Amino acid sequence: MALPPPQCGDTVQPTPQPFRGTMHDIVIQVLGVAGLLALVSFLPPLAARFQVPYTVLLAGVGVALGAVIQTFAGPGKDPLHDFLNSLAELDISSDVLLHVFLPILLFETALAVDVRRLFEDLGPILLMAVVAVFVCTFAVGYAVNLFTPLPLVACLLLGAIVASTDPAAVIGIFRDLGAPRRLTTLVEGESLLNDAAAIALFTLLLEMLTRTSHGGAAAAAVDFLRDFSGGVVTGYVCGRIVCMLVEPVRNQPMAEITLTVALAYLSYVLADHYVGASGVVATVTSALVIGSVGRTRISPATWGAMEHVWQQLGFWANSMIFLLTAILVPRLMADAGWAEVGLVIVVVLAAFAARAVVLFGLLPVLSWAGLAQKVSNSYKSVMLWGGMRGAVSLTLALAVTENFRVPDKLQSFIAVMVTGFVFVTLFVNGTTLRWLIRLLKLDELTPVERAMRNRALALSTDSIRDRVSAVAQTYEVDGAVKDVMIARYEERLKKIDRDSQEEAKLTDEDRVTIGLVILVNREEELYYAHFSEGVVSRAVMEMLAGRSGRLLDAVKSQGRNGYRAFEEPFIAFSPWMRTASWLQRRFGIHGPLARRLSMRFEVLVAVRTVLRELLAFTRDRLARVLGQEVAFVLEGMLVGRLGIVEQALSALKLQYPDYAVVLQSRYVGRAALRLEHAEYRAMHAESIISQEVLTDLERDLEQRRRVLERLPKLDVRFDVAELVRRVPLFAELPAERVATIATLLRAQLALPGETIVRRGDRGDAMFFIASGAVEVLVPMLAEPVKLGTGDFFGEMALLSRQRRNADVRALGYCQLLVLDEKDFRRLVQKDADLQSHIQAVAEARRQPTQSSPAVPAVS
Numbered sequence: 001m002a003l004p005p006p007q008c009g010d011t012v013q014p015t016p017q018p019f020r021g022t023m024h025d026i027v028i029q030v031l032g033v034a035g036l037l038a039l040v041s042f043l044p045p046l047a048a049r050f051q052v053p054y055t056v057l058l059a060g061v062g063v064a065l066g067a068v069i070q071t072f073a074g075p076g077k078d079p080l081h082d083f084l085n086s087l088a089e090l091d092i093s094s095d096v097l098l099h100v101f102l103p104i105l106l107f108e109t110a111l112a113v114d115v116r117r118l119f120e121d122l123g124p125i126l127l128m129a130v131v132a133v134f135v136c137t138f139a140v141g142y143a144v145n146l147f148t149p150l151p152l153v154a155c156l157l158l159g160a161i162v163a164s165t166d167p168a169a170v171i172g173i174f175r176d177l178g179a180p181r182r183l184t185t186l187v188e189g190e191s192l193l194n195d196a197a198a199i200a201l202f203t204l205l206l207e208m209l210t211r212t213s214h215g216g217a218a219a220a221a222v223d224f225l226r227d228f229s230g231g232v233v234t235g236y237v238c239g240r241i242v243c244m245l246v247e248p249v250r251n252q253p254m255a256e257i258t259l260t261v262a263l264a265y266l267s268y269v270l271a272d273h274y275v276g277a278s279g280v281v282a283t284v285t286s287a288l289v290i291g292s293v294g295r296t297r298i299s300p301a302t303w304g305a306m307e308h309v310w311q312q313l314g315f316w317a318n319s320m321i322f323l324l325t326a327i328l329v330p331r332l333m334a335d336a337g338w339a340e341v342g343l344v345i346v347v348v349l350a351a352f353a354a355r356a357v358v359l360f361g362l363l364p365v366l367s368w369a370g371l372a373q374k375v376s377n378s379y380k381s382v383m384l385w386g387g388m389r390g391a392v393s394l395t396l397a398l399a400v401t402e403n404f405r406v407p408d409k410l411q412s413f414i415a416v417m418v419t420g421f422v423f424v425t426l427f428v429n430g431t432t433l434r435w436l437i438r439l440l441k442l443d444e445l446t447p448v449e450r451a452m453r454n455r456a457l458a459l460s461t462d463s464i465r466d467r468v469s470a471v472a473q474t475y476e477v478d479g480a481v482k483d484v485m486i487a488r489y490e491e492r493l494k495k496i497d498r499d500s501q502e503e504a505k506l507t508d509e510d511r512v513t514i515g516l517v518i519l520v521n522r523e524e525e526l527y528y529a530h531f532s533e534g535v536v537s538r539a540v541m542e543m544l545a546g547r548s549g550r551l552l553d554a555v556k557s558q559g560r561n562g563y564r565a566f567e568e569p570f571i572a573f574s575p576w577m578r579t580a581s582w583l584q585r586r587f588g589i590h591g592p593l594a595r596r597l598s599m600r601f602e603v604l605v606a607v608r609t610v611l612r613e614l615l616a617f618t619r620d621r622l623a624r625v626l627g628q629e630v631a632f633v634l635e636g637m638l639v640g641r642l643g644i645v646e647q648a649l650s651a652l653k654l655q656y657p658d659y660a661v662v663l664q665s666r667y668v669g670r671a672a673l674r675l676e677h678a679e680y681r682a683m684h685a686e687s688i689i690s691q692e693v694l695t696d697l698e699r700d701l702e703q704r705r706r707v708l709e710r711l712p713k714l715d716v717r718f719d720v721a722e723l724v725r726r727v728p729l730f731a732e733l734p735a736e737r738v739a740t741i742a743t744l745l746r747a748q749l750a751l752p753g754e755t756i757v758r759r760g761d762r763g764d765a766m767f768f769i770a771s772g773a774v775e776v777l778v779p780m781l782a783e784p785v786k787l788g789t790g791d792f793f794g795e796m797a798l799l800s801r802q803r804r805n806a807d808v809r810a811l812g813y814c815q816l817l818v819l820d821e822k823d824f825r826r827l828v829q830k831d832a833d834l835q836s837h838i839q840a841v842a843e844a845r846r847q848p849t850q851s852s853p854a855v856p857a858v859s
């Protein structure tokens with residue numbers, strides 16, 4: 001970390017022994033920082049004890065420390081004086097805060113955000129993060145401009161500085177009170193992205209203020225957009241690159257975590273210094289990429305450790321930014337008088353009025369236009385009151401005071417205004433927000449949640465009461481003591497029973513929906529669990545986990561119908577699959593189809609396994625919480641899904657029996673590796689094997705795991721000669737004729753449900769079914785006509801030179817042999833027998849009620 005050059009007014013003591021002097025300075029600086037860390041470690045428990053948000057306490061302690069420094073720093077050789085002096089002389093430049101601490105803070109916050117939920121509420125979040133920043137900047141700017149002789153740009157700069165909200169205090173309170181998840185996401189998402197917007201705007205306005213000429217509002221808007229989008233692109237690219245780089249260092253927690261720390265800084269510096277875009281936006285974007293895509297790239301064992309490391313880093317960064325800036329407050333506020341107090345009130349009123357306009361004026365318009373989900377009035381009130389400011393505003397103010405191009409008077413004006421404003425929001429809003437949330441009853445559980453809570457409590461109390469007796473027996477506890485304990489649990493159970501009377505209000509349909517929500521969440525967890533155990537591959541995991549959000553929405557909005565209507569993955573063929581199939585049909589390119597089919601295999605096996613686990617879960621656990629009848633309904637729905645999956649899977653197995661075996665053995669292989677690993681760990685825990693032996697065994701396991709990770713190749717190519725022999729029409733022909741016919745035929749795979757021939761199209765080929773079945777949808781017939789292995793279709797259009805007279809659709813996987821029109825003509829010309837057979841069949845099919853007759857073999 002390069003320390004910034006000495007600032008004007010810093011006192012650098014000349015020392016006769018430069019080396020000793022420098023050493024001493026560094027030691028004293030270390031003392032300062034370490035002392036602050038020691039101080040900080042006492043604050044979270046204090047904040048919890050007095051029920052104040054941590055940042056509010058931090059700010060208070062920082063100001064107090066600043067006052068102590070002003071009064072007591074000075075001559076003295078004891079550690080306490082050295083500590084105070086070191087803080088007085090510490091070079092806290094805004095550059096250090098912006099480039100060293102801020103990327104960490106932002107990365108950590110963004111990493112904790114649930115990206116899927118963020119996207120669900122992207123409308124309101126973007127409105128609050130971008131539009132609200134502009135509205136606040138202008139409202140504060142013009143209001144201050146009214147009361148002061150300062151230029152408008154300077155006032156707007158102040159507006160931009162106070163526009164970014166700080167989630168730390170609010171989220172802490174939400175967590176304490178158990179506020180709804182959606183509210184947390186809205187606040188977190190807003191504050192993340194608005195830091196980016198406000199800093200980009202700040203940079204622009206500062207440039208406009210310090211340059212003599214500037215390009216005006218239009219140029220500024222273009223700059224802003226370029227900064228923002230450049231940051232998003234840089235962050236995204238960096239994030240994706242790190243996701244790729246994580247692969248070779250997989251299962252090495254130290255290396256993986258270090259990569260993410262490097263990413264936070266590299267994306268920032270790359271965007272800021274080399275691309276000329278917003279570093280903050282880049283860091284936030286890269287963290288969002290890691291939080292979403294990276295979740296399946298970083299090894300599951302590392303993920304938890306990484307979250308802890310980042311929480312720790314974030315805590316240090318937040319504490320340091322707050323303390324280091326708050327320490328300066330007494331000095332900055334020294335010149336403040338009543339006029340400044342009045343102006344701070346103007347800033348507060350303007351900023352909150354701007355926020356209220358956006359929340360209560362623009363947000364409903366957005367919802368009305370269908371661009372955002374509705375946000376309730378109580379949520380909006382909490383968002384308005386929770387718009388506290390913090391670390392980012394203080395840092396930006398500090399940056400202004402260090403900019404020598406900004407006139408001194410303006411520097412101190414901005415410092416006083418920003419600090420005043422931040423402290424008003426922290427001490428007024430921060431200490432009353434808890435009360436507001438309680439008033440609006442946002443900390444209370446919904447009837448549904450309360451019902452679930454009671455059920456869960458009843459269940460656990462019941463089983464604990466039983467276990468108490470067993471424990472009492474083991475420890476030979478006195479009978480009376482045991483009875484008292486059990487009586488307590490009985491009493492609790494009775495109380496829960498009384499509370500649960502309310503549950504009667506819940507209809508069965510409500511309960512089914514509750515059950516489905518639990519099942520959807522559990523399903524996603526199970527996929528993650530199978531992935532962490534190495535059983536499910538990453539590609540499959542990504543595709544399955546992505547669906548849960550949509551399924552949850554469907555259930556929440558349409559209950560069980562929404563769940564039923566949701567398609568099983570891969571049951572309907574995706575456009576990718578169709579393209580792959582088309583590539584094979586048209587150009588004989590097999591690769592993409594083979595990959596898609598093998599993926600489908602894996603997905604179906606994974607879904608089947610999870611569905612079976614869900615069935616057991618419903619029977620064993622949900623039935624007890626939600627009641628037998630509801631569990632029965634849920635089981636029925638799961639069984640329905642299982643049936644669809646089994647059907648799709650058996651169709652595939654029928655087509656590729658060998659591949660199914662390979663895949664199954666891969667599953668078993670992976671599960672066996674997991675068991676082996678658990679066994680080694682247990683042996684290590686019991687000191688049977690040493691760490692060295694364990695590491696060696698793990699290395700071997702890792703190698704074998706890598707082999708199993710590779711998806712085996714699926715062969716979708718056909719042996720045409722072999723297929724020709726399956727068609728009775730050719731079956732008894734001499735070998736050399738079969739060989740000639742085989743050269744004219746082309747093999748093709750049709751997917752279940754695929755329309756092979758479409759009514760009204762021009763006929764350019766006919767088809768022989770080598771395996772599988774199709775249905776012919778003849779307009780005149782009520783029922784479709786089924787054709788199976790050995791049958792052919794598509795001959796009528798070729799014979800009559802008219803358009804296709806029916807749709808032909810594959811019922812399962814079908815191996816077809818295609819005979820192009822010109823080859824057809826050549827073949828029937830040479831072979832009169834063949835021609836008359838085909839003609840006879842076509843003739844029979846032309847009869848209005850005639851379905852396909854058996855096709856005799858050609859001799």
Ligand code: CMP
Pocket residue numbers: 757763776778785792793794795796797798803804805806807808845846850851852
């Ligand atoms: P074509 O008209 O080329 O395309 C649609 C095909 O459906 C047609 O050739 C026949 O092969 C097939 N088809 C039409 N009607 C019947 C039927 N009644 N029974 C069986 N197959 C039929």
